[in-house]
Amino acid sequence: MENYYRPAPLKKLLPLAASTILLGEHFNPTGVGGLEIAVYTMDKIYKLSPEELAELRQGYEILDENIRKVLPWTS
C-alpha cells in the first residue's frame, strides 16, 4: 500500500484510512481495536456514523478476502 496514497478527495481516501486502522487491529488485536473517523472540511466537521463505519469495515473485509483469494498458496 506504499503507493496507494495520492492526493484525492475525502471520499476516495476514507477506505484507505479505515483499512489502515483495521489492519492495525488485525495485527495487534489486544492493543488496537475499533474504528473512529472524523472528517474536516472548510464547511463542516463531522464524525462518521456507525453505519458509515460499518460500511468501511465491510469494504476492508471484502478487500482482505479478495487479496487472500489471489495469493498463490491459497489456490
Added chain:
Amino acid sequence: MLNKSQCQWLIAEEVPVTFQVGIVATDGVILASDTRLTNTTGIRTLSTTDKIICLDNPRMAYCWCGDLLQGNAAELFAVSSKDTILESTEIRTQLYQAGSRCIHQIYGDGPMQPASQRPLHTGGAALIAYIGKISVELWRLDITHFAVACPVRDKTSVGDALNPGIFLWKITIGQLH
C-alpha cells in the same frame, strides 16, 4: 493540567495502546483512530472510548497517542487559540509553546536530567486538524523531552512505541512523518 505531584499518572502500562492516522485530502482532512483503551490499574481491562476530540471554538479536532501529556498539550493549544483563527506560523508557535509548557510542568528546568530522577513520560504525539482561514490544516505535535510541531502535507501516523500497528503503517502506507 499535569503537575509534578501528578506524575504518577504517567505510567506506560496505563495509557491507551493506540494507532491513529491523519490523511490530507484535496478537500479536507481525515483523522482516523482505533477506539481501544487498555488499563492495567488493578485488573487489566480493555474498554472502548472516543479518542478523537472535536471542538467548535477553535474549529479543530485532535487525537493523541502516548501518555496524557500530548492530550494536555493539544488542549492547551485549543484554549490558547480560542476566539481566533491562526495563521500557519502562529499555529506552529502556539503548538510548540503548548508542548513546551506541558513538558516544563513535568520536568521543570531539567528535561535532560538523568533518567533515574526523571518522572516517567513515555513520549508520544498528537494529530491536530485545524480549520484555518483558507484551508483545513493537519499538524503533528511530537513530545519527548522537547516539543516539535510540523504541518503534514500528505499523511502521517502516530502510535504507542510498543504498538506493532505503527510498524504496520511503515510497511503499508509509507514513511513515518
